[in-house]
Amino acid sequence: MNDTAVQLLPCPIHDEGAGLMLADSKLISFERFTKTAVWPAYAGCIWALLYAVFVRFYQAAGGPIGMAGEPVDLEAFYMASYIAGVEIVLCGFILIGLVKPWGKVLPQWVPFLGGRKIPRLVVLLPTLVFTAFLLAHGVAGIVTKALYLGGVITMHFTGWSVLDAHSLALWDLLFYEPWFVIMGVLSGLTASHYAQATCGSLAAWRRNTIYYLIAVFLLTALMVYMIIDQFAR
Numbered sequence: 582m583n584d585t586a587v588q589l590l591p592c593p594i595h596d597e598g599a600g601l602m603l604a605d606s607k608l609i610s611f612e613r614f615t616k617t618a619v620w621p622a623y624a625g626c627i628w629a630l631l632y633a634v635f636v637r638f639y640q641a642a643g644g645p646i647g648m649a650g651e652p653v654d655l656e657a658f659y660m661a662s663y664i665a666g667v668e669i670v671l672c673g674f675i676l677i678g679l680v681k682p683w684g685k686v687l688p689q690w691v692p693f694l695g696g697r698k699i700p701r702l703v704v705l706l707p708t709l710v711f712t713a714f715l716l717a718h719g720v721a722g723i724v725t726k727a728l729y730l731g732g733v734i735t736m737h738f739t740g741w742s743v744l745d746a747h748s749l750a751l752w753d754l755l756f757y758e759p760w761f762v763i764m765g766v767l768s769g770l771t772a773s774h775y776a777q778a779t780c781g782s783l784a785a786w787r788r789n790t791i792y793y794l795i796a797v798f799l800l801t802a803l804m805v806y807m808i809i810d811q812f813a814r
Contacts, residue, residue: 612783615773619680622774625767629673632760637666649752650744672711676768679704679775701779705772712768713797719761721804725812726754736812 636647641663652658678684684704689695728734729750738746773790780786 612777612786615770616777618770619774621767621770622676622680625676625764625771626673628760628764628767629669629676632764633666633669633673637662637669641666647752647756649746649749650741653740653742672768675704675708676771679708679771684775685779701775705775705779708768708772708775709793712765712772713793713800715761715765715768716797717801717804719758719763719765720801721808722753722758722761724805725808726750726758728809730754734809736809738812 640647641659643659685699687694687697687699725734725736729736730747736746736750738744738749773786776789777783777786
């Protein structure tokens with residue numbers, strides 16, 4: 582009787598251990614993916630080039646598609662769009678460098694510095710900052726534009742002489758902000774690949790990844806608050 586009763590009792594320790602093993606298995610799968618996969622860098626570069634050429638350079642040349650109105654200072658808008666396009670192209674090629682040997686060691690043809698190892702933080706830190714901005718910008722934009730279109734909040738957009746606010750919000754919600762999110766994901770996966778390739782401690786990578794995700798979440802919440810505070814007045 583006692584032996585049978587013991588066999589029928591649940592074992593929460595075993596269940597908890599199984600849950601931890603499952604979570605650890607998923608984490609290991611993610612680590613293996615980011616360590617071996619280089620395609621996010623190429624996909625991110627293509628994604629950046631497409632946006633730079635067909636959105637930023639197109640609008641800098643006066644293209645009307647994607648424009649929900651007319652800016653107050655049209656020339657300044659064209660210049661800002663062109664500069665943003667150039668920066669996005671550069672960021673796209675930087676992602677390629679994170680998965681190539683010349684992203685870790687300068688090529689021999691570089692004057693005075695050829696063959697020298699690039700400090701990992703010089704490459705990794707700007708990429709992580711860029712990734713955090715992309716993700717926070719995209720998610721915050723989607724949340725606030727959805728709230729605006731749903732009538733939950735009101736927003737007043739400045740800098741436009743003529744504007745269809747509903748159209749602007751739709752373009753942001755369905756096109757511009759999703760680009761930021763997708764670009765942020767591809768950039769983050771590429772940064773994770775580079776971090777694992779240049780860092781010998783797996784425990785440090787895991788710990789820093791958790792800290793980074795928390796920071797991105799807090800930055801996103803802050804941006805949502807700032808957007809609502811600035812444009813909902």
